Amino acid sequence: MSVAERSLSRRDLFRTLGVATGGITLGRWLGPRAVMGQEPVPAKAIETFTGPGANSHWNSVGPYVAEPQKVPLILLTDRPIQLETPRHYFRTTFTPNEAFYVRWHLPGIPNAVDLEAWKLRIEGSVNKPLALGLPELIQKFTPVSLAAVNQCSGNSRSRMQPRVPGGQWGNGAMGNAVWTGVRLRELLDMAGVKRGALQVQFQGLDTGPGPSGLGSNLFLKSIELGNPILDECVVAYLMNGEPLPMLNGFPVRLVVPGYFATYWIKCLTWIRVLNTPDDNFWMKVGYRVPDTPRGDTTPEDVKAGKVKTVPIERLPVRSFLISPDGASKIPVGMSIKLRGIAFSGFGRVNRVDVSDDAGNTWHAAELGEDLGAYSFRTWELSWVPRSPGLHTLAVRATDERGNKQLDEPVWNAGGYLWNKIERQEIVVGNAS
């Protein structure tokens, strides 16, 4: 047999082989194997809790759960329900309703609302108590729409050191939506607030099994009648142009622009004008913050009883890098887009700076469309990593009032008001 014949028959053999194994097996041992690198590492589940150190993940660590009208969200607790929005849903200015985070205080939350029976009541110290059905709210008043961020007071609580008890949120207890409904002021004017009244109290349909008069029975929030924020409040029946999901407060929800979500009563059913200050648990004890800059204090001062508190109000300025999220390596020298969001409850964000050297130097990002003072504002910036290795990106927002995010942490016993500059580690790989 000649050399040529020999090699030919060998080629035939390989052809047979190739057919027999679908060409896959050989491929693994020949050229492509080197290109495709080593065997994949099996995926690992995330830890089931974090602490005593700070939660190092962007979100909290719970499992994904799909509640009614919701895509799978991160479960904090199931009764009352608390669900966190995963990071990637913040790529857009408006957070989809089905991905919007959920936080209830009491276990008795509605599964159903009969709109024939349901009425929004305006009562208490008013000249003419009202009971308005949804059709009246829609038809009798000129609808108003505004974009506003809804953020839980305890968003990012799992960052605090030392850790504090409470919902161990990552950064996803927030969302932005266009809220459409009736101005609260019009409802109050129609009912006629009596002279000498002090506060207006809001109550939803949620209830708890606790004794009457305690915080475990009803969730109630109040705002001073002299507070100008009341002119900006909206009783919303639309969220991003759709009815609200039941878990976000169908049929109507109070929108308090720039204020923390604790005031945004879901399934709002009673608007009650009060003659005396509201001293229920959720005003007098819960949702209070130290009367200090940034609401910051120390465990020692709390223990010593030195901390004077006030009800929590506006959202401090914050910004986030949404992508890249650090889950993937970035080849060195490749120009990529850094994208994120920013907001402030004190005025529109007019500057976002990004650092790729852990906060030593800052570069102004390009801001997205201005959708109003209370909306998320998107930002982006092109970035070319120049060397392989670990890079730390940091993002810092400034609002029109000059409030700027700081690099110092916040601590208070409630785990509220976290707004430290966010960081994200990015692994840059060799490209050759």
Add this chain to the structure above:
Amino acid sequence: MKNRCPAIFLVVSSVVVLVVVVYADVKKGYYHPAELGSVRQAAPGELSPDSNYQVSAYLVPGTDLVPGDGSQEVGIYCNACHSTSYITMQPPLPAATWEAEVNKMKGTFGAAIPDDSTKKIILYLQAHYTTENRKP
């Protein structure tokens, strides 16, 4: 004729290799999405055009508490107002914080827990959910 033996050998061995490769892929766990938390989609609900706006029941996934003395009391009294995921969600907390939490549930929120059960609940939480003893 001479060439047939190695041919058969190669075909047989390649089949063996293929089986091994497929088996190895299965062993990697690629075909066990349940381990990574796959969630079945809910079927669309039936809707009627009346005035009642209803969603299906909210889920109660249940929580794995560490077994131990006092876990039964936790199941009875804590569960009355909230699921025990409120416990497992917490970071490891100092023993004094757990005591304060249980006392807050009684004093501030009016949880009707008999004194001996209160003590048992506090001891249980302190035995399993502090920095010193919480297990992953």
